[in-house]
Amino acid sequence: MKKILIVVFLWMLVIYSGPFDGTQGISSKFLYMHVPSVWIAYLAYSITFTYSIRYLFSNSPKFDSIAVSNAKSGLIFTAITLISGSIWGKLTWGSWWVWGDARLNLTAILFLVYLGYIASRKFNSDLNTIAKNSSYIGIFGIVQIPIIHFSVIWWRSIHQQASILSQETIASGNAPISSDILIYLLIGVIFTTLLHFLLVSKFSKLLDIQWENYLNPSSRAKI
Amino acid sequence: MKKNLIFIILGLVLVTFASLRLANNNTVYYFTTTEALENIDLLDERVKLGGFVMQDSISKNATNTLFNITDGNTVISINFDGYVPELFQENMGVILDGVFVNDTFLADNMLVKHDNEYISEDGEVYDAKNYSK
Numbered sequence: 124m125k126k127i128l129i130v131v132f133l134w135m136l137v138i139y140s141g142p143f144d145g146t147q148g149i150s151s152k153f154l155y156m157h158v159p160s161v162w163i164a165y166l167a168y169s170i171t172f173t174y175s176i177r178y179l180f181s182n183s184p185k186f187d188s189i190a191v192s193n194a195k196s197g198l199i200f201t202a203i204t205l206i207s208g209s210i211w212g213k214l215t216w217g218s219w220w221v222w223g224d225a226r227l228n229l230t231a232i233l234f235l236v237y238l239g240y241i242a243s244r245k246f247n248s249d250l251n252t253i254a255k256n257s258s259y260i261g262i263f264g265i266v267q268i269p270i271i272h273f274s275v276i277w278w279r280s281i282h283q284q285a286s287i288l289s290q291e292t293i294a295s296g297n298a299p300i301s302s303d304i305l306i307y308l309l310i311g312v313i314f315t316t317l318l319h320f321l322l323v324s325k326f327s328k329l330l331d332i333q334w335e336n337y338l339n340p341s342s343r344a345k346i
Numbered sequence: 347m348k349k350n351l352i353f354i355i356l357g358l359v360l361v362t363f364a365s366l367r368l369a370n371n372n373t374v375y376y377f378t379t380t381e382a383l384e385n386i387d388l389l390d391e392r393v394k395l396g397g398f399v400m401q402d403s404i405s406k407n408a409t410n411t412l413f414n415i416t417d418g419n420t421v422i423s424i425n426f427d428g429y430v431p432e433l434f435q436e437n438m439g440v441i442l443d444g445v446f447v448n449d450t451f452l453a454d455n456m457l458v459k460h461d462n463e464y465i466s467e468d469g470e471v472y473d474a475k476n477y478s479k
Binding site: 145180216218263267299301304 | 368396435456461
């Protein structure tokens with residue numbers, strides 16, 4: 124818990140000290156919150172996807188723990204993405220939420236899908252059945268990520284296109300971002316990645332205990 | 347195992363299809379100024395119009411803000427009656443919601459569209475060549 128708080132503090136420090144965009148002013152600091160969060164959400168759900176498949180084909184409890192703990196952390200980062208994006212939207216676009224934008228709506232759906240994933244863990248009392256059912260959600264949910272990523276290209280709307288993970292930037296090596304902003308952004312990504320794996324290890328410990336109790340009910344009785 | 351695999355593939359296809367349909371049907375497009383002028387006779391309902399605010403075109407009367415927007419080729423005059431977002435300024439991308447009356451676009455809702463550039467005060471743009479060493 125201490126480590127988590129330290130990393131959160133360091134991330135806040137990046138946001139506090141990061142330079143801001145000349146036109147947007149102070150509101151552009153949400154960049155250091157919004158962009159790393161959504162990348163971590165992509166990463167988390169990709170790991171959930173991989174380990175959901177592995178669980179389904181091997182039935183190893185370890186894989187289920189990894190899948191679930193990544194989904195939990197991913198859900199937290201998706202919530203941060205939505206909240207920071209919404210505040211930034213109010214300050215920049217002039218609206219908290221634009222209902223006609225594909226990326227916004229799909230990200231909200233992404234949040235609901237993994238909320239459903241977590242909720243589905245409570246739908247049954249048999250952990251094997253639970254793990255099997257939620258694996259399917261973990262697998263089907265991944266579809267959203269490429270669609271969200273390319274939504275700004277496929278559907279013309281309010282959300283700006285990608286600055287870093289875009290074809291132009293990857294082809295030319297030049298991002299349309301000032302180097303100082305980019306450096307702070309990448310430091311932010313490092314801290315959020317660290318935070319993610321700290322959260323995952325915390326959550327997976329809880330899951331491991333749950334599995335332990337399920338597989339060896341006798342050890343539970345002693346407590 | 348084989349049953350699992352078939353179920354997964356079917357599910358993935360279905361979810362992809364549903365997501366694409368959903369996004370396609372619910373995404374509100376905006377017209378560029380050129381597209382709007384080409385179809386101006388057809389646009390008798392409320393539409394969304396996007397473009398960049400032209401330099402030296404902003405003026406205000408008692409209630410409305412008047413300005414021109416462009417996509418680089420064609421220009422449309424805007425008569426805007428609504429809340430002006432803080433970032434509204436020259437050369438900024440805007441998306442307006444309203445109706446065409448003759449050649450003027452009467453708008454009552456505005457969103458400021460920010461592009462994907464982030465330039466700090468020192469204005470230095472990231473360039474891979476400077477960092478290749």
